[in-house]
Amino acid sequence: xxxxxxxxxxxxxxxxxxxxxxxxxxxxxxxxxxxxxxxxxxxxxxxxxxxxxxxxxxxxxxxxxxxxxxxxxxxxxxxxxxxxxxxxxxx
Amino acid sequence: xxxxxxxxxxxxxxxxxxxxxxxxxxxxxxxxxxxxxxxxxxxxxxxxxxxxxxxxxxxxxxxxxxxxxxxxxxxxxxxxxxxxxxxxxxxxxxxxxxxxxxxxxxxxxxxxxxxxxxxxxxxxxxxxxxxxxxxxxxxxxxxxxxxxxxxxxxxxxxxxxxxxxxxxxxxxxxxxxxxxxxxxxxxxxxxxxxxxxxxxxxxxxxxxxxxxxxxxxxxxxxxxxxxxxxxxxxxxxxxxxxxxxxxxxxxxxxxxxxxxxxxxxxxxxxxxxxxxxxxxxxxxxxxxxxxxxxxxxxxxxxxxxxxxxxxxxxxxxxxxxxxxxxxxxxxxxxxxxxxxxxxxxxxxxxxxxxxxxxxxxxxxxxxxxxxxxxxxxxxxxxxxxxxxxxxxxxxxxxxxxxxxxxxxxxxxxxxxxxxxxxxxxxxxxxxxxxxxxxxxxxxxxxxxxxxxxxxxxxxxxxxxxxxxxxxxxxxxxxxxxxxxxxxxxxxxxxxxxxxxxxxxxxxxxxxxxxxxxxxxxxxxxxxxxxxxxxxxxxxxxxxxxxxxxxxxxxxxxxxxxxxxxxxxxxxxxxxxxxxxxxxxxxxxxxxxxxxxxxxx
Numbered sequence: 282x283x284x285x286x287x288x289x290x291x292x293x294x295x296x297x298x299x300x301x302x303x304x305x306x307x308x309x310x311x312x313x314x315x316x317x318x319x320x321x322x323x324x325x326x327x328x329x330x331x332x333x334x335x336x337x338x339x340x341x342x343x344x345x346x347x348x349x350x351x352x353x354x355x356x357x358x359x360x361x362x363x364x365x366x367x368x369x370x371x372x
Numbered sequence: 373x374x375x376x377x378x379x380x381x382x383x384x385x386x387x388x389x390x391x392x393x394x395x396x397x398x399x400x401x402x403x404x405x406x407x408x409x410x411x412x413x414x415x416x417x418x419x420x421x422x423x424x425x426x427x428x429x430x431x432x433x434x435x436x437x438x439x440x441x442x443x444x445x446x447x448x449x450x451x452x453x454x455x456x457x458x459x460x461x462x463x464x465x466x467x468x469x470x471x472x473x474x475x476x477x478x479x480x481x482x483x484x485x486x487x488x489x490x491x492x493x494x495x496x497x498x499x500x501x502x503x504x505x506x507x508x509x510x511x512x513x514x515x516x517x518x519x520x521x522x523x524x525x526x527x528x529x530x531x532x533x534x535x536x537x538x539x540x541x542x543x544x545x546x547x548x549x550x551x552x553x554x555x556x557x558x559x560x561x562x563x564x565x566x567x568x569x570x571x572x573x574x575x576x577x578x579x580x581x582x583x584x585x586x587x588x589x590x591x592x593x594x595x596x597x598x599x600x601x602x603x604x605x606x607x608x609x610x611x612x613x614x615x616x617x618x619x620x621x622x623x624x625x626x627x628x629x630x631x632x633x634x635x636x637x638x639x640x641x642x643x644x645x646x647x648x649x650x651x652x653x654x655x656x657x658x659x660x661x662x663x664x665x666x667x668x669x670x671x672x673x674x675x676x677x678x679x680x681x682x683x684x685x686x687x688x689x690x691x692x693x694x695x696x697x698x699x700x701x702x703x704x705x706x707x708x709x710x711x712x713x714x715x716x717x718x719x720x721x722x723x724x725x726x727x728x729x730x731x732x733x734x735x736x737x738x739x740x741x742x743x744x745x746x747x748x749x750x751x752x753x754x755x756x757x758x759x760x761x762x763x764x765x766x767x768x769x770x771x772x773x774x775x776x777x778x779x780x781x782x783x784x785x786x787x788x789x790x791x792x793x794x795x796x797x798x799x800x801x802x803x804x805x806x807x808x809x810x811x812x813x814x815x816x817x818x819x820x821x822x823x824x825x826x827x828x829x830x831x832x833x834x835x836x837x838x839x840x841x842x843x844x845x846x847x848x849x850x851x852x853x854x855x856x857x858x859x860x861x862x863x864x865x866x867x868x869x870x871x872x873x874x875x876x877x878x879x880x881x882x883x884x885x886x887x888x889x890x891x892x893x894x895x896x897x898x899x900x901x902x903x904x905x906x907x908x909x910x911x912x913x914x915x916x917x918x919x920x921x922x923x924x925x926x927x928x929x930x931x932x933x934x935x936x937x938x939x940x941x942x943x944x945x946x947x948x949x950x951x952x953x954x955x956x957x958x959x960x961x962x963x964x965x966x967x968x969x970x971x972x
Contacts, residue, residue, distance in 0.1 A: 340602075364622050371614075371616050372790075372811050
């Protein structure tokens with residue numbers, strides 16, 4: 282797991298964009314749903330994002346990349362937007 | 373009997389008479405209650421082809437064996453009739469307290485036939501039924517009607533219709549309590565056609581339970597599981613269903629501008645999270661429900677307004693191109709006040725605007741013009757101007773203009789706010805639902821969006837029929853017990869059988885799950901007798917020849933593939949008729965004869 286400091290200190294200007302929905306925005310330092318971004322110099326996974334924001338693992342239940350489901354071991358590429366949702370229901 | 377009262381109340385409006393009827397156990401054991409019992413009872417009063425808005429069409433209010441008991445989330449009620457919007461057998465289901473109160477009067481169901489000469493309201497209690505003229509309530513909206521009833525007879529529970537129901541709008545709803553609705557299918561117009569503005573009820577009996585200690589143990593276990601599940605304990609209470617907007621949008625299945633697109637750029641502005649930042653003035657639950665999923669908002673005009681559910685945000689928002697949350701809240705409130713189903717209201721207006729934007733008709737309106745949309749909603753409820761034609765619903769309206777393909781419906785019922793292109797199980801659910809395009813006969817979204825995509829690929833048609841049938845049949849049981857479907861997010865299917873057996877004392881053995889299939893097939897048989905066939909099981913062509921947006925860009929629905937597999941697994945022939953051996957196995961042969969259905 283990378284901690285917050287490691288990722289924030291990467292020198293590269295490449296970013297991963299993160300949307301945190303359904304209450305998970307509370308894990309964003311400035312409580313943002315959309316437009317969170319973290320620097321990324323080399324390949325990292327969705328799990329690193331979850332760890333970075335210290336989201337409890339069982340709360341990150343649906344992960345979408347451009348609307349498509351991905352798993353927590355998905356290798357990130359620069360410029361990608363990852364959206365994370367808790368378990369929800371309704372209709 | 374335990375759980376059931378064993379009696380129903382039959383009200384004949386023509387001569388303002390009423391009588392109690394004892395039902396044989398066979399009705400209950402085969403069809404449980406609620407939806408199943410109501411559909412079966414319907415056939416004792418009408419033929420499947422009955423004119424929906426004639427006095428002869430019965431309207432049935434049916435509770436289930438668990439209604440009004442200690443079992444959690446058991447406050448729901450089913451209303452059954454032949455729908456003027458779809459022509460199918462129809463049941464609408466809502467929460468609140470009316471269903472539990474019905475059981476306390478000593479009846480499992482109330483059947484109303486005939487019609488009254490003047491607008492009236494009914495009062496039902498231990499002394500019988502009273503028929504009271506209610507001309508002063510004519511055209512009264514929901515809040516004023518509620519205030520009047522609550523003041524006049526405060527100890528009663530009320531259901532009532534708005535101006536839309538009085539004016540026979542084909543998609544008018546029935547309001548229960550202060551702000552819940554029996555939506556979909558236009559059952560409000562059936563009360564309107566009978567000149568019934570409101571029905572108030574008060575009971576003084578207790579629902580008898582076979583094994584109270586066991587029922588209480590089950591209640592506690594259910595309460596624990598509901599508490600442990602993050603959706604039923606937290607998300608539903610905090611946000612209600614509205615929380616789905618961002619997920620459904622990002623997943624590329626949010627109907628936008630009459631389903632021309634499936635993502636809405638400003639979805640977050642009308643999302644559940646944005647809604648949560650508005651002032652929530654109160655939260656409320658139905659009878660004996662720990663989930664507490666509904667809330668009211670204090671709006672800038674100082675009024676308390678029901679906070680919109682997901683469907684209303686999606687359809688009055690994205691599907692009409694409106695991204696201003698205050699305006700969406702306002703339109704939702706307006707529909708509730710007038711007694712209009714928000715899904716169908718959006719659908720007919722969206723079809724109209726699409727025609728206008730494509731210059732197929734002459735009309736000066738664009739998506740996103742919430743002012744003109746508000747005017748249209750008022751016209752529909754009052755049946756004024758263009759509203760007179762739109763009040764017939766999107767299917768008839770679009771057909772009359774020469775563009776039937778622009779009505780987003782199946783069997784006349786408008787599609788809910790989940791686009792079928794990105795969820796093939798949901799697509800098949802819309803196609804085969806016995807009441808037309810509906811997401812709560814079997815909400816495959818809960819499986820397809822939240823599943824491991826390696827196991828259930830939401831974009832694939834493969835294997836969806838089998839999953840759907842299981843869901844459809846089980847949901848028919850939930851609609852008949854009746855227990856709220858949200859509990860299924862936390863409870864296992866077998867647990868509901870335990871509930872039923874503790875309350876009724878009847879051992880259903882291996883026959884419990886078969887009841888769902890029996891109800892489903894009976895509804896299908898009624899629809900076939902009324903003239904429905906395979907041709908009525910298709911989505912509009914848009915979903916098979918025009919992709920959606922974002923991840924659903926290239927996804928189309930292979931409707932024949934889905935239907936062929938579904939019919940085969942159901943035991944139906946290629947035209948969609950249940951086969952003889954299935955009808956025999958489900959003990960439906962006698963009813964098939966009763967409705968004069970040809971068995972092949």
